[in-house]
Amino acid sequence: MRDWRGTLSNVLLPVLFVAMAMALFTVKPLATDYPSLKLMPGLYDNVESSFFRYGGWSFGVKTSPELQDLNLNKTYSKPLAKVWYSQKGFHSLPSYLNELNNLILWMNLPPSVDWRQYGITLYSHPYGGTLLDEDKIMENVRQCGVALCIMLGFSILTASIGSSVVKDRVSGTKRLQHISGLGYKTYWLANFLYDMLFYLVPVGLCISVIAAFQLSAFTFRENLAATALLLILFGYATLPWMYVMSRFFSSSDIAFISYISLNFVFGLCTMLVILLPHLLAAVSKAQNLQNIYNILKWAFIVFPPFCLGQGLLELSYNQIKFDLTSSFGIDSYVSPFEMNFLGWIFVAMALQGTVILLLRVLLHWDLLQKLRSHCSISSTVNPSEDEDVEVERKRLFGGRTQNDILLLYNLRKCYRGFSKRNTAVKDISLGIPRGECFGLLGANGAGKSTTFKMLTGDITPSGGCAVIRTPTGSEMDILSASSEGILIGYCPQQDALDELLTGWEHLYYYCSLRGVPIQCIHKVAGDLVSRFHLDAHINKLVKTYSGGTKRKLSTALALVGKPQVLLLDEPSSGMDPCSKRYLWKAIMKEVQDGCAAVLTSHSMEECEALCTRLAIMVDGSFRCLGSPQHIKNRFGDGYSVKVWLNKETSNHGAILDYLQLHFPGTQFKEQRLNLQEYRVPYGWGCLPELFKVLENHKVLLQIKHYSISETTLEQVFINFATQQQETSSSAQESSTNHHHHLPV
Numbered sequence: 001m002r003d004w005r006g007t008l009s010n011v012l013l014p015v016l017f018v019a020m021a022m023a024l025f026t027v028k029p030l031a032t033d034y035p036s037l038k039l040m041p042g043l044y045d046n047v048e049s050s051f052f053r054y055g056g057w058s059f060g061v062k063t064s065p066e067l068q069d070l071n072l073n074k075t076y077s078k079p080l081a082k083v084w085y086s087q088k089g090f091h092s093l094p095s096y097l098n099e100l101n102n103l104i105l106w107m108n109l110p111p112s113v114d115w116r117q118y119g120i121t122l123y124s125h126p127y128g129g130t131l132l133d134e135d136k137i138m139e140n141v142r143q144c145g146v147a148l149c150i151m152l153g154f155s156i157l158t159a160s161i162g163s164s165v166v167k168d169r170v171s172g173t174k175r176l177q178h179i180s181g182l183g184y185k186t187y188w189l190a191n192f193l194y195d196m197l198f199y200l201v202p203v204g205l206c207i208s209v210i211a212a213f214q215l216s217a218f219t220f221r222e223n224l225a226a227t228a229l230l231l232i233l234f235g236y237a238t239l240p241w242m243y244v245m246s247r248f249f250s251s252s253d254i255a256f257i258s259y260i261s262l263n264f265v266f267g268l269c270t271m272l273v274i275l276l277p278h279l280l281a282a283v284s285k286a287q288n289l290q291n292i293y294n295i296l297k298w299a300f301i302v303f304p305p306f307c308l309g310q311g312l313l314e315l316s317y318n319q320i321k322f323d324l325t326s327s328f329g330i331d332s333y334v335s336p337f338e339m340n341f342l343g344w345i346f347v348a349m350a351l352q353g354t355v356i357l358l359l360r361v362l363l364h365w366d367l368l369q370k371l372r373s374h375c376s377i378s379s380t381v382n383p384s385e386d387e388d389v390e391v392e393r394k395r396l397f398g399g400r401t402q403n404d405i406l407l408l409y410n411l412r413k414c415y416r417g418f419s420k421r422n423t424a425v426k427d428i429s430l431g432i433p434r435g436e437c438f439g440l441l442g443a444n445g446a447g448k449s450t451t452f453k454m455l456t457g458d459i460t461p462s463g464g465c466a467v468i469r470t471p472t473g474s475e476m477d478i479l480s481a482s483s484e485g486i487l488i489g490y491c492p493q494q495d496a497l498d499e500l501l502t503g504w505e506h507l508y509y510y511c512s513l514r515g516v517p518i519q520c521i522h523k524v525a526g527d528l529v530s531r532f533h534l535d536a537h538i539n540k541l542v543k544t545y546s547g548g549t550k551r552k553l554s555t556a557l558a559l560v561g562k563p564q565v566l567l568l569d570e571p572s573s574g575m576d577p578c579s580k581r582y583l584w585k586a587i588m589k590e591v592q593d594g595c596a597a598v599l600t601s602h603s604m605e606e607c608e609a610l611c612t613r614l615a616i617m618v619d620g621s622f623r624c625l626g627s628p629q630h631i632k633n634r635f636g637d638g639y640s641v642k643v644w645l646n647k648e649t650s651n652h653g654a655i656l657d658y659l660q661l662h663f664p665g666t667q668f669k670e671q672r673l674n675l676q677e678y679r680v681p682y683g684w685g686c687l688p689e690l691f692k693v694l695e696n697h698k699v700l701l702q703i704k705h706y707s708i709s710e711t712t713l714e715q716v717f718i719n720f721a722t723q724q725q726e727t728s729s730s731a732q733e734s735s736t737n738h739h740h741h742l743p744v
């Protein structure tokens with residue numbers, strides 16, 4: 001009810017369309033109602049008959065000689081009365097003939113009676129059953145219009161309901177719920193149950209509208225029940241189809257538009273295709289056209305929109321037939337529930353809904369992934385691989401992984417585009433023991449989130465596998481971990497939160513998914529709220545949260561139920577420094593309690609504060625791996641010497657000469673106003689010597705003050721990130737050069 005506008009439009013829109021359809025149905029009566037007509041010569045006693053003679057009588061003409069009494073072979077001549085008529089006057093013959101009969105009657109009456117009291121009155125009651133061809137076409141088109149109008153309303157309703165699962169998948173909430181312990185079967189069945197219950201509300205309202213209009217085509221005898229069943233089964237058959245197709249849409253808006261279009265196009269096209277032979281068969285009475293109509297009617301039964309449209313049309317046809325025959329006292333009404341009437345349509349929709357729903361529930365994506373993924377546990381040697389990365393690979397493939405809980409073996413992901421393949425992650429191997437926070441660093445596009453998505457089952461690895469070590473020591477696929485009771489906490493890069501729920505409701509829901517006993521939920525959720533300082537916002541709707549608060553809630557959700565493995569994708573992005581400290585404290589506590597954490601971050605400070613080991617990813621592969629200090633020692637390019645001069649000068653030659661004299665290999669890095677920066681390579685006893693040299697020549701070199709620092713992790717990172725930029729720009733250049741050489 002929090003999204004009351006959306007709910008209201010979902011409920012009212014189909015009702016509006018049904019009301020429109022009913023109004024359309026009432027615009028024109030079924031067939032032209034011809035009144036009964038008294039037939040008498042006076043009909044032609046008007047201005048027109050003064051120009052055209054429509055009929056009359058003639059008396060006293062003798063019979064022709066051909067009329068002979070055959071037995072007596074005599075010729076009689078008898079005075080005759082003749083009726084003359086023109087066929088241009090439809091009613092002239094019966095009118096004049098009746099007049100003549102009246103004359104004969106009156107002539108034969110006994111003279112004692114008053115002839116005025118006797119007479120034959122003739123009426124014409126036209127039979128309305130034979131519609132003109134144009135009427136038939138118009139009637140068919142009108143009924144199709146009514147059916148399409150109802151179909152459009154329900155197409156919009158089902159599309160709106162069905163696209164919510166796309167929203168769940170795209171926002172990541174579906175994945176997060178599965179990781180937190182929600183089973184696939186439960187997810188789909190609960191969704192279907194809720195969607196069907198919601199769908200029944202507008203169906204109920206539409207049925208009331210149809211009943212209020214009292215159109216016999218939809219309300220007579222069992223017609224209302226049949227209309228209701230058609231509408232219910234349409235939702236029952238359509239929603240599972242939408243669940244199956246949801247995988248192919250990257251946005252819920254696109255899914256919504258596509259579902260409406262697919263529903264309507266399938267409904268419209270099939271009905272138009274079927275209407276043509278039906279009309280032609282009705283007009284021409286050709287049997288082969290009728291056969292085509294019958295075949296198509298059966299073939300299109302696999303499309304729920306066709307079933308709905310066709311069902312409504314059949315109900316109208318049935319009622320037309322009944323109305324026409326009832327005036328002759330014949331009850332030609334056929335129950336819509338009979339098998340050879342709408343029975344098969346009902347069965348087809350019910351079957352479709354059940355079968356497709358079962359397929360959806362049983363064949364989930366992860367199952368297909370498991371079937372497709374074949375874990376290659378063979379070590380591939382990359383000659384340009386860093387020695388630490390190689391050591392880690394050998395450790396893994398050598399089986400020295402008893403303490404590791406999360407293991408990645410040659411994990412690889414290739415995205416296949418139309419024109420080229422992009423290998424986002426290239427054969428990374430890693431083992432993370434309990435109590436370790438492993439940092440995954442890399443520039444934008446290095447492949448960190450892709451690695452996370454493979455670990456959470458969001459995408460299938462193109463090669464290799466990620467496994468979890470169970471408490472019994474065996475290794476199992478990470479996607480099956482929850483079945484073994486191993487909890488994985490995941491904080492995705494984009495907050496997978498429901499805007500219409502409060503923070504407290506999120507925590508409550510994820511606590512129940514994790515299996516926290518109901519009496520402990522309040523305590524567990526409250527503990528996380530206070531650890532992340534979320535008290536001020538916890539009862540507000542998530543849509544009112546700031547970016548940083550959403551991140552805090554996302555991380556808090558990842559920690560629900562004390563997971564053994566924590567996957568944190570840039571948890572601190574958008575957080576203020578104070579909140580970051582609370583976050584670090586919370587993560588540190590989890591790690592100290594024995595959890596294995598993988599963290600990506602663009603904050604080197606965060607990685608240095610939290611990570612016991614880290615790896616820097618460049619173009620999908622690890623370029624270095626080890627503790628932050630080890631990486632700084634190996635890849636740091638010496639000491640950074642910053643010198644503030646007495647006055648601004650662009651001449652750095654004197655200081656550089658002095659430094660190079662004592663420390664060969666020293667480089668000038670950059671100058672900003674009176675600040676100059678030099679890089680001095682590491683060396684034994686270098687640091688005290690460096691201080692000594694600078695202090696001794698301070699006056700001579702006009703140095704106001706100076707500072708010496710070790711290379712930071714950030715500098716190491718920047719060096720690696722620059723490598724990535726260089727390789728990508730050289731790749732771009734080579735591709736443009738390649739294009740230049742193409743023959744024009």
Ligand SMILES: Nc1ncnc2c1ncn2[C@@H]1O[C@H](COP(=O)(O)OP(=O)(O)OP(=O)(O)O)[C@@H](O)[C@H]1O
Binds near residue numbers: 415445446
């Ligand atoms: N769905 C996709 N289809 C094709 N290529 C993709 C897809 N998702 C990511 N990529 C590509 O894979 C590479 C790695 O992307 P990824 O999102 O893993 O980087 P990242 O390290 O997480 O970056 P960031 O720090 O910005 O989050 C990039 O080159 C990206 O363009």
